[in-house]
Amino acid sequence: MVCQTLAGEMKDITLSDGTIVHLNANSTLKFPEKFEAENRSVSFSGEAYFEVAKDSLHPFLIQTEKSETKVLGTKFNLSAYADEDHTLTLDEGKVSFRDKKGLLEPIIILPNEQVVLSNDGLKKTSVNTKYYKGWLTSDLYFNNESFLNISHKIERRYGVTIQINKASLKDQIYKGAFKDPTLNNLIDDLSFVLKFKYEIKGNQITIY
Structure with a gap:
């Protein structure tokens, strides 16, 4: 099965x-x-x-x-x-x-x-x-992870595709916790802390 x-x-x-x-x-x-x-x-x-x-x-x-x-x-x-x-x-x-x-x-x-x-x-x-089990309750924990790894988790969680056009961002390390966030709130909070701009069109997120 x-x-x-x-x-x-x-x-x-x-x-x-x-x-x-x-x-x-x-x-x-x-x-x-x-x-x-x-x-x-x-x-x-x-x-x-x-x-x-x-x-x-x-x-x-x-x-x-x-x-x-x-x-x-x-x-x-x-x-x-x-x-x-x-x-x-x-x-x-x-x-x-x-x-x-x-x-x-x-x-x-x-x-x-x-x-x-x-x-x-x-x-x-x-x-x-x-x-490592926050996803069970729809929470997200990022524990000193690269933004590239974080982007993969966001893609799976929300069914979106993320294109990172800011190369230096991929290896940037981030730590934070979110209680069942909406996609827009999550990306908005990350953009403020990590200092990037973004555009969301349907299931495509472009970061620059």
């Missing part, structure tokens, strides 16, 4: 074992109608918050293009968009995370820890998990 979301869309799915998956925008989850194998295995791309039902005899496996996550029963956020670093942020339980090719040693993640898989390898840090 396949469940997909479009830009600006979120869905909740309950799997046959009771696991709940909250899918963010532009995400795809492939899963069996009923888990019957030794492992509970799903394929995933995009971003989702997983509430995995506890089952010590049958590990839950999440396969993405670049990574594999193995859990028994946990709550965590997994961001695995094809064109970005893969990031897992753990709320509860314990997770084993590794690269799909098996070139690196698996890393064990504990609550309030995050692992990032990039071209430089696997890196684990301690984090405040609220910054």
Whole structure:
């Protein structure tokens, strides 16, 4: 079975074992109608918050293009968009995370820890998990992120396309929080702080 979301869309799915998956925008989850194998295995791309039902005899496996996550029963956020670093942020339980090719040693993640898989390898840090699951309540947290990364999140959240014509802006770092903002209010606030001008025409935003 396949469940997909479009830009600006979120869905909740309950799997046959009771696991709940909250899918963010532009995400795809492939899963069996009923888990019957030794492992509970799903394929995933995009971003989702997983509430995995506890089952010590049958590990839950999440396969993405670049990574594999193995859990028994946990709550965590997994961001695995094809064109970005893969990031897992753990709320509860314990997770084993590794690269799909098996070139690196698996890393064990504990609550309030995050692992990032990039071209430089696997890196684990301690984090405040609220910054990485705000989308569940339609809130946006930008935690010292580049504006280019922020623009990708805005595109997925609101179903728009952003063209950045101010090259120096792409690498500019920003930190801020927004409670369920409208697109216009969000762009307006960002433009004031980051000192850029913009034009919105339909689903196209041009920044200069």
